[in-house]
Amino acid sequence: MSESRKGDEHLRDAFGAPLETTARSPECPEDERIWSAAQGEADAAITGSVLDHVAGCSACAESWRMARAIGEDAGIANVRKVPLHRRPLVWTVAAVAAGIFLVALLLPSSLDRRGVDPLDVFRAAESVALESRIDESVAVPRDRAILSWKGAPDGSVYTVEVATADLEILIRSESQVETEFRIPTEALGGIPDHGKVYWRVEALLPDSSRVSSSVFVLELQ
Amino acid sequence: MKQGAGNGTDRDEGAIPPFDARRLHTVLSCAVRRVCPAWLAQRHEDIVQNATVRVVKKWSSTEEPETLGTSYLWRVAHSAVMDEIRHRRRHPEDTWDVPPEIPTARSSSPELRREAGELRRAIEAGLKRLPAPRRRAVALYLLGHSLKESAEILGWTTKRVDNQRYQGLTALRRHLSEQGYEP
Numbered sequence: 001m002s003e004s005r006k007g008d009e010h011l012r013d014a015f016g017a018p019l020e021t022t023a024r025s026p027e028c029p030e031d032e033r034i035w036s037a038a039q040g041e042a043d044a045a046i047t048g049s050v051l052d053h054v055a056g057c058s059a060c061a062e063s064w065r066m067a068r069a070i071g072e073d074a075g076i077a078n079v080r081k082v083p084l085h086r087r088p089l090v091w092t093v094a095a096v097a098a099g100i101f102l103v104a105l106l107l108p109s110s111l112d113r114r115g116v117d118p119l120d121v122f123r124a125a126e127s128v129a130l131e132s133r134i135d136e137s138v139a140v141p142r143d144r145a146i147l148s149w150k151g152a153p154d155g156s157v158y159t160v161e162v163a164t165a166d167l168e169i170l171i172r173s174e175s176q177v178e179t180e181f182r183i184p185t186e187a188l189g190g191i192p193d194h195g196k197v198y199w200r201v202e203a204l205l206p207d208s209s210r211v212s213s214s215v216f217v218l219e220l221q
Numbered sequence: 222m223k224q225g226a227g228n229g230t231d232r233d234e235g236a237i238p239p240f241d242a243r244r245l246h247t248v249l250s251c252a253v254r255r256v257c258p259a260w261l262a263q264r265h266e267d268i269v270q271n272a273t274v275r276v277v278k279k280w281s282s283t284e285e286p287e288t289l290g291t292s293y294l295w296r297v298a299h300s301a302v303m304d305e306i307r308h309r310r311r312h313p314e315d316t317w318d319v320p321p322e323i324p325t326a327r328s329s330s331p332e333l334r335r336e337a338g339e340l341r342r343a344i345e346a347g348l349k350r351l352p353a354p355r356r357r358a359v360a361l362y363l364l365g366h367s368l369k370e371s372a373e374i375l376g377w378t379t380k381r382v383d384n385q386r387y388q389g390l391t392a393l394r395r396h397l398s399e400q401g402y403e404p
Binding site: 047 | 243250252255265361374
Protein backbone atom coordinates (compact mmCIF):
# COMPACT_ATOMS: atom_id res chain seq x y z
CA MET A 1 0.00 0.00 0.00
CA SER A 2 1.24 3.45 -0.73
CA GLU A 3 2.01 5.76 2.18
CA SER A 4 -1.02 7.87 1.55
CA ARG A 5 -3.94 7.78 -0.82
CA LYS A 6 -5.09 10.97 -2.46
CA GLY A 7 -8.71 10.52 -1.51
CA ASP A 8 -7.79 10.06 2.13
CA GLU A 9 -6.90 13.70 2.59
CA HIS A 10 -10.45 14.67 3.37
CA LEU A 11 -10.69 11.76 5.80
CA ARG A 12 -7.66 13.08 7.59
CA ASP A 13 -9.06 16.59 7.52
CA ALA A 14 -12.35 15.45 8.95
CA PHE A 15 -10.64 13.32 11.56
CA GLY A 16 -8.29 16.15 12.37
CA ALA A 17 -10.78 18.96 12.74
CA PRO A 18 -11.72 19.41 16.37
CA LEU A 19 -15.44 19.55 16.84
CA GLU A 20 -16.82 22.76 18.22
CA THR A 21 -18.64 20.78 20.86
CA THR A 22 -15.47 18.97 21.84
CA ALA A 23 -14.95 18.62 25.55
CA ARG A 24 -12.83 16.30 27.61
CA SER A 25 -14.61 13.59 29.48
CA PRO A 26 -13.55 11.82 32.68
CA GLU A 27 -12.43 8.90 30.52
CA CYS A 28 -9.95 11.02 28.60
CA PRO A 29 -6.32 10.14 29.31
CA GLU A 30 -4.13 12.87 30.70
CA ASP A 31 -2.30 14.95 28.12
CA GLU A 32 0.99 13.76 29.53
CA ARG A 33 -0.03 10.20 28.80
CA ILE A 34 -1.07 11.14 25.29
CA TRP A 35 2.29 12.85 24.86
CA SER A 36 4.18 9.77 25.97
CA ALA A 37 2.22 7.54 23.62
CA ALA A 38 2.62 9.91 20.67
CA GLN A 39 6.38 10.08 21.22
CA GLY A 40 6.66 6.30 21.42
CA GLU A 41 7.73 6.52 25.06
CA ALA A 42 4.83 4.58 26.55
CA ASP A 43 4.61 0.80 26.72
CA ALA A 44 2.49 -1.08 24.21
CA ALA A 45 -0.52 -1.54 26.48
CA ILE A 46 -0.76 2.15 27.34
CA THR A 47 -0.17 3.20 23.77
CA GLY A 48 -2.90 0.85 22.61
CA SER A 49 -5.44 2.08 25.12
CA VAL A 50 -4.62 5.72 24.42
CA LEU A 51 -4.98 5.16 20.69
CA ASP A 52 -8.27 3.36 21.13
CA HIS A 53 -9.53 6.37 23.00
CA VAL A 54 -8.07 8.92 20.59
CA ALA A 55 -9.82 7.13 17.72
CA GLY A 56 -13.14 8.13 19.21
CA CYS A 57 -12.39 11.44 20.89
CA SER A 58 -11.67 14.57 18.92
CA ALA A 59 -10.41 16.44 21.99
CA CYS A 60 -7.71 13.86 22.58
CA ALA A 61 -7.02 13.49 18.88
CA GLU A 62 -6.18 17.18 18.86
CA SER A 63 -3.84 16.71 21.78
CA TRP A 64 -2.18 13.82 19.98
CA ARG A 65 -1.78 15.80 16.78
CA MET A 66 -0.18 18.65 18.63
CA ALA A 67 2.17 16.28 20.42
CA ARG A 68 3.08 14.76 17.10
CA ALA A 69 3.69 18.12 15.48
CA ILE A 70 5.93 19.21 18.32
CA GLY A 71 7.82 15.96 18.33
CA GLU A 72 8.35 16.18 14.61
CA ASP A 73 9.42 19.78 14.79
CA ALA A 74 11.80 19.35 17.67
CA GLY A 75 13.03 15.85 16.94
CA ILE A 76 11.84 14.83 20.38
CA ALA A 77 12.52 11.19 19.79
CA ASN A 78 16.17 12.09 19.59
CA VAL A 79 16.17 14.53 22.44
CA ARG A 80 18.84 13.60 24.86
CA LYS A 81 17.73 13.02 28.40
CA VAL A 82 19.54 16.05 29.66
CA PRO A 83 19.06 16.34 33.39
CA LEU A 84 18.06 19.75 34.59
CA HIS A 85 20.50 19.72 37.42
CA ARG A 86 24.20 20.23 37.60
CA ARG A 87 24.60 18.23 40.73
CA PRO A 88 22.11 16.54 43.04
CA LEU A 89 22.55 19.06 45.83
CA VAL A 90 21.57 21.86 43.53
CA TRP A 91 18.43 19.97 42.69
CA THR A 92 17.63 19.53 46.32
CA VAL A 93 18.04 23.22 46.87
CA ALA A 94 16.11 23.98 43.70
CA ALA A 95 13.30 21.78 44.98
CA VAL A 96 13.13 23.93 48.09
CA ALA A 97 13.03 27.02 45.91
CA ALA A 98 10.32 25.42 43.86
CA GLY A 99 8.31 24.63 46.96
CA ILE A 100 8.62 28.21 48.09
CA PHE A 101 7.59 29.33 44.65
CA LEU A 102 4.49 27.16 44.75
CA VAL A 103 3.45 28.42 48.16
CA ALA A 104 4.11 31.94 46.98
CA LEU A 105 1.92 31.42 43.95
CA LEU A 106 -0.93 30.33 46.14
CA LEU A 107 -0.37 32.92 48.82
CA PRO A 108 1.28 35.85 47.12
CA SER A 109 0.48 38.22 49.94
CA SER A 110 2.48 36.08 52.36
CA LEU A 111 5.74 36.99 50.69
CA ASP A 112 8.09 39.54 52.04
CA ARG A 113 8.86 41.33 48.82
CA ARG A 114 11.68 43.30 50.31
CA GLY A 115 13.86 40.27 51.00
CA VAL A 116 15.80 37.96 48.70
CA ASP A 117 12.97 36.27 46.98
CA PRO A 118 13.31 33.50 44.39
CA LEU A 119 9.94 34.50 43.07
CA ASP A 120 11.59 37.57 41.62
CA VAL A 121 12.88 35.29 38.94
CA PHE A 122 9.39 34.69 37.69
CA ARG A 123 7.77 37.96 38.48
CA ALA A 124 7.43 40.56 35.82
CA ALA A 125 7.21 44.19 36.68
CA GLU A 126 3.96 45.55 35.43
CA SER A 127 5.32 48.61 33.75
CA VAL A 128 8.34 47.17 31.93
CA ALA A 129 8.27 44.84 28.95
CA LEU A 130 11.46 43.66 27.35
CA GLU A 131 11.20 43.41 23.61
CA SER A 132 13.49 42.00 20.99
CA ARG A 133 14.94 44.27 18.34
CA ILE A 134 15.65 41.27 16.14
CA ASP A 135 13.58 40.48 13.09
CA GLU A 136 12.86 36.80 13.65
CA SER A 137 12.09 36.23 10.00
CA VAL A 138 15.66 36.97 8.97
CA ALA A 139 18.41 34.38 9.35
CA VAL A 140 21.74 35.80 10.48
CA PRO A 141 25.31 34.63 9.86
CA ARG A 142 26.63 32.78 12.87
CA ASP A 143 29.57 35.14 13.18
CA ARG A 144 27.14 38.03 13.48
CA ALA A 145 24.63 36.47 15.83
CA ILE A 146 23.88 39.59 17.82
CA LEU A 147 20.96 39.75 20.17
CA SER A 148 19.43 43.10 20.88
CA TRP A 149 16.57 44.23 23.05
CA LYS A 150 14.87 47.25 24.51
CA GLY A 151 12.33 48.22 27.09
CA ALA A 152 14.17 48.52 30.38
CA PRO A 153 15.20 51.85 31.87
CA ASP A 154 18.78 53.10 31.87
CA GLY A 155 20.87 51.61 34.61
CA SER A 156 19.39 48.14 34.23
CA VAL A 157 21.68 45.13 34.29
CA TYR A 158 20.92 42.15 32.11
CA THR A 159 21.32 38.43 32.09
CA VAL A 160 21.06 36.78 28.70
CA GLU A 161 20.45 33.11 28.14
CA VAL A 162 20.61 31.27 24.86
CA ALA A 163 19.28 27.75 24.43
CA THR A 164 19.09 25.15 21.70
CA ALA A 165 15.90 23.82 20.22
CA ASP A 166 16.15 20.83 22.54
CA LEU A 167 16.35 23.16 25.53
CA GLU A 168 20.03 22.85 26.27
CA ILE A 169 21.46 26.11 27.54
CA LEU A 170 24.25 27.18 25.21
CA ILE A 171 25.45 30.25 27.00
CA ARG A 172 24.51 32.50 29.83
CA SER A 173 25.92 35.96 30.21
CA GLU A 174 25.42 37.91 33.40
CA SER A 175 25.97 41.49 34.44
CA GLN A 176 25.46 42.88 30.98
CA VAL A 177 24.99 46.62 30.90
CA GLU A 178 24.59 46.88 27.14
CA THR A 179 21.34 46.00 25.44
CA GLU A 180 23.16 43.84 22.94
CA PHE A 181 24.88 40.53 23.20
CA ARG A 182 26.98 38.82 20.58
CA ILE A 183 26.72 35.03 20.82
CA PRO A 184 30.26 33.66 20.56
CA THR A 185 30.67 31.63 17.39
CA GLU A 186 32.05 28.70 19.34
CA ALA A 187 28.85 28.49 21.37
CA LEU A 188 26.97 27.92 18.14
CA GLY A 189 29.21 25.12 16.95
CA GLY A 190 26.56 22.44 17.44
CA ILE A 191 23.79 24.33 15.68
CA PRO A 192 23.26 23.23 12.09
CA ASP A 193 22.83 25.64 9.22
CA HIS A 194 19.38 27.19 9.33
CA GLY A 195 19.08 25.97 12.90
CA LYS A 196 17.38 28.11 15.49
CA VAL A 197 18.39 29.18 18.93
CA TYR A 198 16.09 30.52 21.60
CA TRP A 199 16.98 33.39 23.84
CA ARG A 200 15.61 35.48 26.61
CA VAL A 201 16.76 38.35 28.74
CA GLU A 202 16.27 39.11 32.36
CA ALA A 203 16.73 42.66 33.55
CA LEU A 204 17.62 43.78 37.03
CA LEU A 205 16.06 47.21 37.16
CA PRO A 206 17.47 50.17 39.07
CA ASP A 207 14.76 49.70 41.70
CA SER A 208 16.07 46.13 42.23
CA SER A 209 13.03 44.47 40.70
CA ARG A 210 13.47 41.95 37.95
CA VAL A 211 11.79 41.60 34.60
CA SER A 212 12.00 38.64 32.27
CA SER A 213 11.39 38.78 28.58
CA SER A 214 9.48 36.28 26.52
CA VAL A 215 11.54 33.77 24.63
CA PHE A 216 12.72 34.97 21.25
CA VAL A 217 14.02 33.05 18.28
CA LEU A 218 17.11 33.61 16.21
CA GLU A 219 17.66 31.65 13.03
CA LEU A 220 21.18 31.07 11.80
CA GLN A 221 22.14 31.05 8.17
CA MET B 222 10.78 31.18 55.87
CA LYS B 223 12.83 28.12 56.52
CA GLN B 224 12.33 24.77 54.93
CA GLY B 225 13.95 21.38 55.14
CA ALA B 226 15.43 20.18 51.92
CA GLY B 227 13.68 16.87 52.14
CA ASN B 228 16.74 14.72 52.45
CA GLY B 229 17.92 15.73 55.86
CA THR B 230 19.71 18.83 54.64
CA ASP B 231 18.62 22.00 56.32
CA ARG B 232 18.95 25.14 54.24
CA ASP B 233 17.13 28.40 54.21
CA GLU B 234 16.00 30.19 51.13
CA GLY B 235 18.84 32.64 51.25
CA ALA B 236 21.16 29.80 50.33
CA ILE B 237 19.26 29.01 47.19
CA PRO B 238 21.35 29.57 44.12
CA PRO B 239 19.05 31.16 41.58
CA PHE B 240 20.64 29.60 38.53
CA ASP B 241 18.66 26.41 38.40
CA ALA B 242 15.34 28.08 39.06
CA ARG B 243 16.12 30.51 36.27
CA ARG B 244 17.19 27.70 34.08
CA LEU B 245 13.93 25.92 34.63
CA HIS B 246 12.06 29.04 33.65
CA THR B 247 14.19 29.42 30.56
CA VAL B 248 13.73 25.90 29.32
CA LEU B 249 10.01 25.95 30.03
CA SER B 250 9.72 29.27 28.24
CA CYS B 251 11.52 27.80 25.26
CA ALA B 252 9.34 24.72 25.26
CA VAL B 253 6.11 26.68 25.57
CA ARG B 254 7.25 29.10 22.92
CA ARG B 255 7.70 26.21 20.53
CA VAL B 256 4.47 24.49 21.48
CA CYS B 257 2.22 27.51 21.71
CA PRO B 258 0.15 28.33 18.63
CA ALA B 259 0.46 31.89 17.41
CA TRP B 260 -3.04 32.82 18.48
CA LEU B 261 -2.10 32.01 22.08
CA ALA B 262 1.14 33.94 22.05
CA GLN B 263 -0.15 36.58 24.41
CA ARG B 264 -0.84 33.91 26.98
CA HIS B 265 2.70 32.62 26.79
CA GLU B 266 3.87 33.74 30.19
CA ASP B 267 0.75 32.47 31.94
CA ILE B 268 1.22 29.09 30.31
CA VAL B 269 4.84 29.04 31.42
CA GLN B 270 3.71 29.75 34.96
CA ASN B 271 1.19 26.92 34.83
CA ALA B 272 3.81 24.58 33.46
CA THR B 273 6.19 25.64 36.20
CA VAL B 274 3.65 24.79 38.86
CA ARG B 275 3.30 21.32 37.37
CA VAL B 276 7.02 20.78 37.39
CA VAL B 277 7.20 21.99 40.97
CA LYS B 278 4.52 19.52 42.01
CA LYS B 279 6.33 16.75 40.22
CA TRP B 280 9.56 17.73 41.89
CA SER B 281 7.91 17.54 45.26
CA SER B 282 6.59 14.06 44.66
CA THR B 283 9.58 12.56 42.87
CA GLU B 284 12.29 10.81 44.80
CA GLU B 285 14.87 11.32 42.08
CA PRO B 286 14.09 14.67 40.49
CA GLU B 287 17.38 14.54 38.66
CA THR B 288 15.83 11.94 36.38
CA LEU B 289 13.41 14.51 35.01
CA GLY B 290 14.89 15.59 31.73
CA THR B 291 13.98 17.82 28.86
CA SER B 292 11.60 15.23 27.50
CA TYR B 293 9.54 15.65 30.63
CA LEU B 294 9.52 19.42 30.19
CA TRP B 295 8.27 19.09 26.63
CA ARG B 296 5.48 16.92 27.93
CA VAL B 297 4.55 19.45 30.58
CA ALA B 298 4.64 22.31 28.09
CA HIS B 299 2.37 20.40 25.72
CA SER B 300 -0.03 19.66 28.53
CA ALA B 301 -0.14 23.25 29.74
CA VAL B 302 -0.78 24.55 26.23
CA MET B 303 -3.54 22.03 25.61
CA ASP B 304 -5.22 23.08 28.84
CA GLU B 305 -5.13 26.69 27.71
CA ILE B 306 -6.52 25.84 24.28
CA ARG B 307 -9.39 23.94 25.84
CA HIS B 308 -10.05 26.71 28.28
CA ARG B 309 -10.20 29.18 25.41
CA ARG B 310 -12.67 27.00 23.57
CA ARG B 311 -14.85 26.49 26.60
CA HIS B 312 -14.77 30.12 27.63
CA PRO B 313 -14.31 32.27 24.55
CA GLU B 314 -15.82 35.13 26.53
CA ASP B 315 -12.63 35.16 28.63
CA THR B 316 -10.63 36.11 25.60
CA TRP B 317 -9.25 39.57 25.84
CA ASP B 318 -6.69 39.30 23.07
CA VAL B 319 -7.08 37.60 19.71
CA PRO B 320 -10.30 35.62 19.35
CA PRO B 321 -9.58 31.90 19.53
CA GLU B 322 -9.65 29.99 16.31
CA ILE B 323 -9.78 26.31 15.73
CA PRO B 324 -6.26 25.82 14.45
CA THR B 325 -6.81 22.83 12.23
CA ALA B 326 -10.28 23.56 10.92
CA ARG B 327 -10.12 24.10 7.19
CA SER B 328 -13.40 25.86 6.92
CA SER B 329 -15.09 28.74 8.62
CA SER B 330 -18.45 27.98 7.09
CA PRO B 331 -20.89 26.66 9.70
CA GLU B 332 -22.44 24.36 7.14
CA LEU B 333 -19.12 22.84 6.12
CA ARG B 334 -18.11 22.55 9.75
CA ARG B 335 -21.31 20.71 10.50
CA GLU B 336 -20.67 18.33 7.61
CA ALA B 337 -17.11 17.80 8.77
CA GLY B 338 -18.43 17.05 12.24
CA GLU B 339 -20.82 14.46 10.85
CA LEU B 340 -18.09 12.82 8.83
CA ARG B 341 -15.86 12.84 11.87
CA ARG B 342 -18.52 11.00 13.87
CA ALA B 343 -19.01 8.52 11.06
CA ILE B 344 -15.27 7.86 11.02
CA GLU B 345 -15.28 7.38 14.78
CA ALA B 346 -18.14 4.90 14.47
CA GLY B 347 -16.29 3.06 11.72
CA LEU B 348 -13.11 2.90 13.74
CA LYS B 349 -14.98 1.54 16.71
CA ARG B 350 -16.10 -1.44 14.66
CA LEU B 351 -12.57 -2.39 13.68
CA PRO B 352 -10.46 -4.93 15.58
CA ALA B 353 -8.03 -3.11 17.87
CA PRO B 354 -4.85 -3.59 15.77
CA ARG B 355 -6.54 -2.23 12.64
CA ARG B 356 -8.18 0.58 14.54
CA ARG B 357 -4.85 1.67 15.97
CA ALA B 358 -3.03 1.46 12.66
CA VAL B 359 -5.75 3.46 10.89
CA ALA B 360 -5.98 6.01 13.70
CA LEU B 361 -2.27 6.69 13.39
CA TYR B 362 -2.66 7.05 9.65
CA LEU B 363 -5.48 9.54 10.08
CA LEU B 364 -3.42 11.40 12.64
CA GLY B 365 -0.76 11.86 9.98
CA HIS B 366 1.86 9.33 11.02
CA SER B 367 3.99 7.62 8.43
CA LEU B 368 4.43 3.87 8.32
CA LYS B 369 7.78 4.14 10.03
CA GLU B 370 6.48 6.40 12.78
CA SER B 371 3.49 4.15 13.33
CA ALA B 372 5.75 1.13 13.59
CA GLU B 373 7.88 2.87 16.19
CA ILE B 374 4.88 3.98 18.22
CA LEU B 375 3.19 0.60 18.16
CA GLY B 376 6.36 -1.45 18.40
CA TRP B 377 5.43 -3.37 15.26
CA THR B 378 7.21 -4.02 12.00
CA THR B 379 6.33 -1.64 9.17
CA LYS B 380 4.98 -4.62 7.28
CA ARG B 381 2.50 -5.38 10.03
CA VAL B 382 1.47 -1.72 10.23
CA ASP B 383 0.98 -1.60 6.48
CA ASN B 384 -1.10 -4.74 6.51
CA GLN B 385 -3.32 -3.70 9.40
CA ARG B 386 -3.70 -0.22 8.02
CA TYR B 387 -4.67 -1.46 4.58
CA GLN B 388 -7.31 -3.82 5.89
CA GLY B 389 -8.55 -1.28 8.39
CA LEU B 390 -8.87 1.48 5.81
CA THR B 391 -10.67 -0.84 3.42
CA ALA B 392 -13.21 -1.66 6.11
CA LEU B 393 -13.53 1.99 7.12
CA ARG B 394 -14.19 3.10 3.55
CA ARG B 395 -16.80 0.41 3.21
CA HIS B 396 -18.46 1.57 6.38
CA LEU B 397 -18.47 5.17 5.22
CA SER B 398 -19.96 4.18 1.88
CA GLU B 399 -22.75 2.39 3.68
CA GLN B 400 -23.38 5.58 5.61
CA GLY B 401 -23.72 7.56 2.42
CA TYR B 402 -20.24 9.08 2.30
CA GLU B 403 -17.99 8.77 -0.69
CA PRO B 404 -14.54 8.19 0.73
